[in-house]
Amino acid sequence: MPKFGKGFGTEIASSPARRCEQFLDLMSVRLSSVADYEALLDKYDTWMFDCDGVLWHGDRLIDGAVDVLDLLRSRKKKVLFVTNNATKSRKSYKGKFDQLGVEAHVDEIYGSAYAAAVYVSSVIKLPKDKKVYVIGMKGMEEELHEEGVSFLGGTDPADCTLEPFSLANFNLDPDVGAVLCGLDTNINYTKMSKAFQYLTRNPGCVFLATNEDSTYPAGDGLLPGAGAISAPLRYALGKDPVSIGKPASTMLDCIKAKVNFDPKRTLMIGDRLNTDILFGQNGGLSTLLVLTGITTEAEITGPNASSIVPDFVTQSIGDLRVIPR
Numbered sequence: 001m002p003k004f005g006k007g008f009g010t011e012i013a014s015s016p017a018r019r020c021e022q023f024l025d026l027m028s029v030r031l032s033s034v035a036d037y038e039a040l041l042d043k044y045d046t047w048m049f050d051c052d053g054v055l056w057h058g059d060r061l062i063d064g065a066v067d068v069l070d071l072l073r074s075r076k077k078k079v080l081f082v083t084n085n086a087t088k089s090r091k092s093y094k095g096k097f098d099q100l101g102v103e104a105h106v107d108e109i110y111g112s113a114y115a116a117a118v119y120v121s122s123v124i125k126l127p128k129d130k131k132v133y134v135i136g137m138k139g140m141e142e143e144l145h146e147e148g149v150s151f152l153g154g155t156d157p158a159d160c161t162l163e164p165f166s167l168a169n170f171n172l173d174p175d176v177g178a179v180l181c182g183l184d185t186n187i188n189y190t191k192m193s194k195a196f197q198y199l200t201r202n203p204g205c206v207f208l209a210t211n212e213d214s215t216y217p218a219g220d221g222l223l224p225g226a227g228a229i230s231a232p233l234r235y236a237l238g239k240d241p242v243s244i245g246k247p248a249s250t251m252l253d254c255i256k257a258k259v260n261f262d263p264k265r266t267l268m269i270g271d272r273l274n275t276d277i278l279f280g281q282n283g284g285l286s287t288l289l290v291l292t293g294i295t296t297e298a299e300i301t302g303p304n305a306s307s308i309v310p311d312f313v314t315q316s317i318g319d320l321r322v323i324p325r
């Protein structure tokens, strides 16, 4: 089983035994045999799946993903879906799973729109008379509504426009206490300008992002992600938002509030090192990287390998189909 290096710059221990432990601890394990995959099944009771790049590309399922999810459920494993994609609410994600013929239940689905709404209502406890200016889509609005948080912007036609933005005609809403920025395929200068006004003119207005993924794997290739949507605001403001999605712990806190699981017997499966794998590591989970999404072989092997090193690597989640039913 080929192995390759984890982090670099680790102080090499003096004793041979400790050196050996260090060496093994710094290595990922590339899964390849039925025994490898069966050992994962024995070791982990809870399986947390990232979605884009692991289960699907856009609306195109990754080959074998459904079979593996069915296998896990047949073995009484707890299956959870943990996505940074804020375009859909938990309920509308359930609709996507249904459309794709994948068994999933709303309380198994945790998206960054949900985590952001919980963060606004329960972590920063935005006062009820305050509002959120949304750069984002329906999913974000549905989750904010579900949490009883007032909002403006988002899918409002007045904001989804390519008309020139007129500052002279803009009425600043003094009740906006937060700007929440997520993946928004209707992004435009009006939304950026309004968000900028709130963040520079409303005292104490907080800058939040659902997640910071630079890109995401859509059906036919890569597209700019939520991180690319908030980037112009970061640059204009000269400050970063509080990012709520993976790798931050907020998402795991939302899951812990609803689901009992043992982190030591939980496996996080993802395609992006700096969100999914780091999220797992931050939460004390084991991590499995698949190469069907963002991360490439070159990022985990060779001289420029990332310092974020998953516990396990396999080409695709579909590889686990070899496990006998």
Ligand SMILES: O=C(O)[C@H](O)[C@H](O)COP(=O)(O)O
Residues within 6 Å of the ligand: 050, 051, 052, 053, 082, 083, 084, 085, 086, 087, 183, 211, 212, 213, 214, 215, 216, 217, 224, 225, 226, 227
């Ligand atoms: O915001 C984005 O860039 C994408 O929605 C995000 O990368 C995809 O989320 P995932 O299911 O991979 O966490």
Ligand SMILES: [Mg+2]
Residues within 6 Å of the ligand: 050, 051, 052, 053, 054, 270, 271, 272, 293
């Ligand atoms: Mg992904």
